[in-house]
Amino acid sequence: MLAVVLQLSGGIGLFLLGMTLLTDSLKALAGDSLRQWLARFTGSSFKAMLSGIGFTLVVQSSTATTLATIGFVSAGVLSFSQAIGIIIGANIGTTSTGWLVAFLGLKFSIANIALPLVALGAMLKLLGRDQLALSGLALAGFALLFMGIDQLQVAMAGFAEQVNLSQWSNDGFATRLILILIGLVMTILLQSSSAAVTATLAALASQAIDLPQAMALVIGQNIGTVATAVLAAVGATTSAKRTAAVHVVFNIVTAIFALFVLMPVMLWLFQHTVLADWDHVVMLAAFHTAFSLMGALLFMPFIPQFQQLIIKLIPEKNQNNTRYLDETLFAVPALAISATEQAIRDSLADYYRMIVKALQGQVLAVMMSNRELDRVLTTVEQYLQKMPVPQAQVDQQHLTTLLRLIMYSKVLRDDFQYLEYVDVLPKYLKPEVLQPLIIHLQSMVLGLKQQPMEKMNSVDLIAWQNLVQQLKQQQPQYRQHIVENSVHAQLNAAEALDAMIAERWLERLLEHSIKIAYLLQHQDEVMS
CATH class of the missing domain: 1.20.58 (Methane Monooxygenase Hydroxylase; Chain G, domain 1)
Structure with missing residues (x-):
């Protein structure tokens, strides 16, 4: 069991390291162009949502999108209603990681070519300059990410052989709440919803857990992402606090609807329609995306009212020019x-x-x-x-x-x-x-x-x-x-x-x- 835990920890560590290298390098490569792009293509709430999706797809980090949004709102470049649209879009964009893992990491393993990619990335970093060096870091991060996924899949297979999780496979409400809590704690501990969802996908692919368990875990993992936003907002600017509040309300309300509406509907479809032929891993990735899309459908028509509610709950107290300077x-x-x-x-x-x-x-x-x-x-x-x-x-x-x-x-x-x-x-x-x-x-x-x-x-x-x-x-x-x-x-x-x-x-x-x-x-x- 100790070997399984160590392998699981190592797989998560490789994934987090790869994701960090990939995200930081992509942000640095994009530089100020992302700022200009995000500021220009947010004319309406719908465009803001699309920009949030696109920005998150580019940098592979909803956190980076959120921090960018905080800065623009603080500086007055974006209105708060546009920021809400971007945050909703970021929640949709971050589900791309699930599809990436489902089709590349678990269905088509690139672990065998990962080490050469790491070597190539390291050479570009050492021998290149500026954008070439950053491209090398991004390539190495991409390879490490999939090496981590491969280790996670092996570790989860060993975990399934040694631990019987059948007691958590019933459809009881209390069981699902416990799984949601476990998913929430996973995200808080890993400080990354992408890593938590990837671990869940690997466990599902290795049959360590079943589809209903995986869905409950994903709901909890989405709620857990608010912890990072809340911690970032402590002692920060009013804009940061408002953005964190949007995260909290959006994720919790969406999670409630996902638990009581989306999850039962998708499970029924999976059991009684052509979706029964779908792979469980693909189904979970689809559930993750549908989760965020449903949240967008719930909130987008009411953005003005949502905006007024948040502003009323968190009024601006600091009007001086240095309110922009958020660490x-x-x-x-x-x-x-x-x-x-x-x-x-x-x-x-x-x-x-x-x-x-x-x-x-x-x-x-x-x-x-x-x-x-x-x-x-x-x-x-x-x-x-x-x-x-x-x-x-x-x-x-x-x-x-x-x-x-x-x-x-x-x-x-x-x-x-x-x-x-x-x-x-x-x-x-x-x-x-x-x-x-x-x-x-x-x-x-x-x-x-x-x-x-x-x-x-x-x-x-x-x-x-x-x-x-x-x-x-x-x-x-x-x-x-x-x-x-x-x-x-x-x-x-x-x-x-x-x-x-x-x-x-x-x-x-x-x-x-x-x-x-x-x-x-x-x-x-x-x-x-």
Whole structure:
């Protein structure tokens, strides 16, 4: 029995290791393109669901899809109703693992060629760079995954010979509840519903358990996936908590319907129709997919009501710009980098908006402070210290752009330290300069707040540069105007000095703003 347990543990370990390598490599290979794809193809709840299915199929991880969704909702790129659709889609997409195992892992074993695939993957990793190296890791992970399945099948066959599970084969409600509980615990212990379902498929293929037992275990394993989401949401952002709540409600409600409706119907069909000729393993994979499809049919028509319920139960308490910075995003580096960039962009936009209001006479700039930007920059630096270095080259380049943005933001932080000069400018700037200045600063706000977060196309860099040149050309007239006011006793010496410094301060502010606008408008060129 000890040998069976050790072989079972080893098979699960190989599967988990292979799945981790495969998922992480695919996420790194996709890089920021997955972020852009998911943000663009979620116009409706149905499209969001399809995107969730596609994203999960690509990265082979519903957890990665969930974490990506958390980041987009936090940054405002996706609405919460779209996020619900994506999560529902992720639950459907993750059932692809069952079909993969049923047809490739158990029906057509590739264990004999797995070791050469591992060797090839290792060589690509050692000798290749960037995408080739990541492809090697993905290939090795794929091979290890099926080596694990092969070990699981052998271990389950030995388990069936030594343990009699016939006492759990009756149709009693209490028995099914116990099996559901066992499936739930399996997922929590393995921290992977895919590994738990794979173990169940292997046990069914080895006849260690029968089909009704396997179905009950799968129901429990689907409920168990909420544990990971709940743990990830503890102490996390409101968006993470809401996403976890969607997981919990969706999986539990779907499990109840699966237990009382879907499972009896499919068992009856399996016994009394042409489905009787189906292989048990294929039937279980079909049940797993039907499970999630039924959940989609139950929830998709009521997404607006579901959204309002979750928002009411978990209201947003933290409205500051650093609410995007969730450590769960570290699993998808492109998202963590984008969330950090959005936090800085929003903070800068707030300051430019205040400057516009001050120039329009709506607020007094002297009452403004740069303490909020200091807080954001400090929080960002602490966040980046914890963030792992991304493997994909495109993510590394995006990180370089982010670091340059932080550097320019610190320069602007010094400019914002003297915002009181904004109150002086409207008195001396000519209307033909003041009005374009306000328009340009408003375009800066729009560019920084642009959603989905793409290149800053709203800022006309040539117009900005022309404005700076215009300021420089009008310096003599501006200063002459100040001197005349001082001579006629309309200004004292200190006020005249402040007016001159204010004009020079504005010129410096605009030059620094141009650098940020250029950086965000030419990200592809900066990263190449």
